[in-house]
Structures are given as C-alpha cells and as structure tokens.
Amino acid sequence: MRASVPITVDGLKSACSQCNLVELCLPFGMSDRELSRLDELVGARRKVKRQHNLYRAGDSFEAIYAIRAGSFKTDVLLEDGREQVTGFQMTGEILGLDGISTEAHSCNAVALEDSEVCVIAYDKLEQMSHEIEGLQLQFHKVMSREIVRDHGVMMLLGSMRAEERLAAFLLNMSQRFTARGFSPSEFNLRMTREEIGSYLGLKLETVSRAFSRFQEDGLIAVQQKHVHLLDLAGLKRLIQHQHGAR
Amino acid sequence: MRASVPITVDGLKSACSQCNLVELCLPFGMSDRELSRLDELVGARRKVKRQHNLYRAGDSFEAIYAIRAGSFKTDVLLEDGREQVTGFQMTGEILGLDGISTEAHSCNAVALEDSEVCVIAYDKLEQMSHEIEGLQLQFHKVMSREIVRDHGVMMLLGSMRAEERLAAFLLNMSQRFTARGFSPSEFNLRMTREEIGSYLGLKLETVSRAFSRFQEDGLIAVQQKHVHLLDLAGLKRLIQHQHGAR
DNA sequence: CACACCCGTTGACCCAAGTCAACCAACATT
DNA sequence: AATGTTGGTTGACTTGGGTCAACGGGTGTG
Numbered sequence: 001m002r003a004s005v006p007i008t009v010d011g012l013k014s015a016c017s018q019c020n021l022v023e024l025c026l027p028f029g030m031s032d033r034e035l036s037r038l039d040e041l042v043g044a045r046r047k048v049k050r051q052h053n054l055y056r057a058g059d060s061f062e063a064i065y066a067i068r069a070g071s072f073k074t075d076v077l078l079e080d081g082r083e084q085v086t087g088f089q090m091t092g093e094i095l096g097l098d099g100i101s102t103e104a105h106s107c108n109a110v111a112l113e114d115s116e117v118c119v120i121a122y123d124k125l126e127q128m129s130h131e132i133e134g135l136q137l138q139f140h141k142v143m144s145r146e147i148v149r150d151h152g153v154m155m156l157l158g159s160m161r162a163e164e165r166l167a168a169f170l171l172n173m174s175q176r177f178t179a180r181g182f183s184p185s186e187f188n189l190r191m192t193r194e195e196i197g198s199y200l201g202l203k204l205e206t207v208s209r210a211f212s213r214f215q216e217d218g219l220i221a222v223q224q225k226h227v228h229l230l231d232l233a234g235l236k237r238l239i240q241h242q243h244g245a246r
Numbered sequence: 247m248r249a250s251v252p253i254t255v256d257g258l259k260s261a262c263s264q265c266n267l268v269e270l271c272l273p274f275g276m277s278d279r280e281l282s283r284l285d286e287l288v289g290a291r292r293k294v295k296r297q298h299n300l301y302r303a304g305d306s307f308e309a310i311y312a313i314r315a316g317s318f319k320t321d322v323l324l325e326d327g328r329e330q331v332t333g334f335q336m337t338g339e340i341l342g343l344d345g346i347s348t349e350a351h352s353c354n355a356v357a358l359e360d361s362e363v364c365v366i367a368y369d370k371l372e373q374m375s376h377e378i379e380g381l382q383l384q385f386h387k388v389m390s391r392e393i394v395r396d397h398g399v400m401m402l403l404g405s406m407r408a409e410e411r412l413a414a415f416l417l418n419m420s421q422r423f424t425a426r427g428f429s430p431s432e433f434n435l436r437m438t439r440e441e442i443g444s445y446l447g448l449k450l451e452t453v454s455r456a457f458s459r460f461q462e463d464g465l466i467a468v469q470q471k472h473v474h475l476l477d478l479a480g481l482k483r484l485i486q487h488q489h490g491a492r
Numbered sequence: 493c494a495c496a497c498c499c500g501t502t503g504a505c506c507c508a509a510g511t512c513a514a515c516c517a518a519c520a521t522t
Numbered sequence: 523a524a525t526g527t528t529g530g531t532t533g534a535c536t537t538g539g540g541t542c543a544a545c546g547g548g549t550g551t552g
Binding site: 074076078079080082083084085086097098099100101102106107126129130136137140141142143144145146147148150151152153154155157158159198199200201240241 | 322324325326328329330331332343344345346347348352353372375376382383386387388389390391392393394396397398399400401403404405444445446447486487
C-alpha cells in the first residue's frame, strides 16, 4: 500500500507570464495581455513526492493541474486489482480533465518522480473562459488533443503487435522530449517496465524482451531506464510495415 | 472503395427546445430560457446514408454533430490499411470533438445505418459559450465524458480477455439502449462482427466464438445482429472475476 | 555503507487468440 | 425465383505473448 496524499501547497504564486513552459501549456497562443490576466487563474503550486497521488479515482473534482516540473502516470483500477495505465504526462501537460464530467475524478494520478503542479481551480477557469477570448479555445484544444491521443492509444492496443507498440511508445517519448528541448534520441524513462507494459497492454517480460530485441537489432541501446535511440527511421519502419503479416 | 460523401443538407431548422433527445444531448441540464437561445446554434440537419462518411480524417474542422437519428462508428486507419474502430455512437451523442485540436478531423465517422445529425458550427458554439452560462459547462462535460469513455476502452483493450471484452461491450450497449428508452436486454446491433472485433482488439472469428460461447452458457441468445441478454448479472460477473487468472 | 528489496533480464513451457479454410445463412440485385 | 455477395459460424492448426521461475544488478533507506 502506498502512503496517502501528503499535500504541500506552498503559497508561491505561479505566474504563467513568467513561465518557460507557455508554448507547451494551457496559455499557448494567447496574447501578452491575455497572459497577464491568466496569472490570476493559477492559484498556487503544489509539490507531489514520487509515488504519491495528486488525486485518486473518486476524489471530488475541484481543479485541473498543469505540470510544472516532474512527471506523472494516470491509471484506472478494476475491482479485481488489475491496473491499466492510461497515460504518462510530462511538463506543460494538463492533468485532471477526466473529473469534469461527473465532478469526481475517474482515475488516479501518481507522480513518477518528485514533481510540482500548478493548481487551476475549475470554477475560476470556467468563469475566466467567458472573459478571455483565447482561453476557451485553448482549453478546448487541450481537451480535444487528449481525445485524439486516446484514439492513438486505442490503435496501439487494438491493432499493433508487441514490438510495434514499444516502438510507437519510444518514438512518442522522443517527440515529447524534443518538444521540451531535450535530445530526441537519448533520455531517461521515469517509469518501470511494468508501468510501460500496463500502458501498452503487455506484460513486463514482453516489454523487457522487446527492449532486448531492439538492442540486438541495433535500433536502440538500453541500460535500465536510460534509452538511446540509434535508428529513429528503423523504429518508424517497424510501425508502418506490419512485417509479420501477410 | 466506398462512395464519397453525398451530403444532404435540408434547410429544416432543428429546434433543441422541441427535441426529445435533450436529456441525452448537449443541451442537458440547461434552463428553458437557455434552451430557446440554443435553437439558434443548431444550423441545419444533415442526412447521412448507411456506409457513407459524415467526415473523414484530414477534413477541415468546421462543426461538431449531434446524432438525431441512426448511429455511427468512428475509426482511424494506419498507413498499411489496418483499421481501429475507436467508438460506436448513438442518438444524442456528439461527433467530431477530435477535430478541435488541430482544426482538422483525425478520424473517420461512418453511418452504420441511414442517419441524421444536427450540425453545430464550432465558431458559433465558441461564441455562444461565452454568453450562455450552462452551455460551456455542458460542452466541457461532453468532452470530459469522452475522455473517461476512452480510458474505459483502454482498460478493455489493455487488461481484459476476449470474453470479458465482449461482455463489457454488450453491457455497455444495453446500458445505452436503456437510456434511450429501449429494452435493456434485447436489441439489434448495427455493426458487423468485424467492426466489433476491431473495436475490441479481436478478430471477427474470436468475436463470433465468444458470442457462441455465451449462448452455450445460457448468458445470451444471439441470432445474427439480434441479441437477447438472458443473464445480465452473469455477464457482469464475467468482467469482475478474471476467472482464468491466478 | 550495507543490506534488502525492487527492478530488469532471460529461459522454458503453455495457452488464448490468430490464421486459414470450408461452409452456410441473409440479403440485395435482377 | 435465381444468383451473387456479404456476413457469420465452426473446425483444425499455429503462434505471439503470457506464465512461471531463477538470477543478478541497482538503488534507496536505515
């Protein structure tokens, strides 16, 4: 059992207008004037320690969260204990959108490392969306992007083979690290093989074997959580031409 | 190859205030005054014939659609031709939310039977959301519900066995037919075994076999697309206790 | 800084679902 | 009513990924 939520709300005002994550986060595409108004919206920051929950399924929904530092996973649990990881989130990405529909969260959000989020009270967001032109549109785009992402995961889970899934996962990570100014080809994963497996609908052994296979084939170099993508094009080819198929 | 979009926009004004689908659709929870304002929003209806596309991946995004009659599937295609059905939609449900993020649709929407939708111009919706209190919230809830639904599908695809997936699918259909005033236990499916299979990440033969198995076990009676659920509780049990597992 | 414990890797074996094929029932077309 | 076509069922066989088990290397905690 994991320890329960040790919330640390420090009073620090988070200013979107000062934040270097603007192009990745909710304020994307907004004017300077709009941006300064947005600073009112983001109430406080909250630190979440590794392995601790930002929220849990069933928690009443009050706010959405923008990741300022660190990373998270979201998962849903079945009564019999089976876990499905529904996503991994990095800086600038928004957590908690699932809660709007029923006013309670429907999944768990767990920090993969010591992390910090900006708390955006939902009622304030609603209100401010009426006032700030670009905010409403941008918020809709964030939600829509999540829907599109989810469809991609369905494609992955429903129609791809184990190695294709892992290749798609690695390319997706690469792309997101790149967008954050990191190397497209070398990074440290924050999640375990088991979590990757849960996300990809595979067992951890299968994930591990696929990593080894990619290494044998010269596509990547892995050591534990450190991944070096040696042949981006090769990985992409893997996804498109369903090789084993006739 | 399917024939291309034969659009039939008839000038008929669709009045939300008159529509019997309000409790299932976008206007849910709005006051009478708000509702009458909403009538301006819904421009026209559009008929879509069976097997025809309401929109295609890549089409520029202009509007979302509320299903007035009939049903649809949405799917995404991989370069190599693999199809993943991402959802089946019934009356009152909203199509096209995927298009907001990039201003182009990212999936295909195909009518499973001759159908009719209400066309809701997105720019008008944006504008009117600023004015009508309840509309913005309701729209956010619709999007959020879609995200939650997608997470459920991921659970299904990532963590369930073939028979569990089909049981979950049948129970979901039952629940949605019930919400529309139809029998919870007897209905006609509008999609083929292959489409069900694609949605559930299974081959059509596996779907067919699972149907037969359920029939042998007295859980359902099937004949072609007609399904009679004989033991709702039994089907639910199937999902929860991952029987084969240790 | 030592010692668990967790995480990752690998091998041997197994089984659920996929593949291939044959056949039949509906339904649409003429 | 005849015929072609599509959709569904079932059987025999194959296989990709799951299961079980053993082991070794990291790393975070006391």
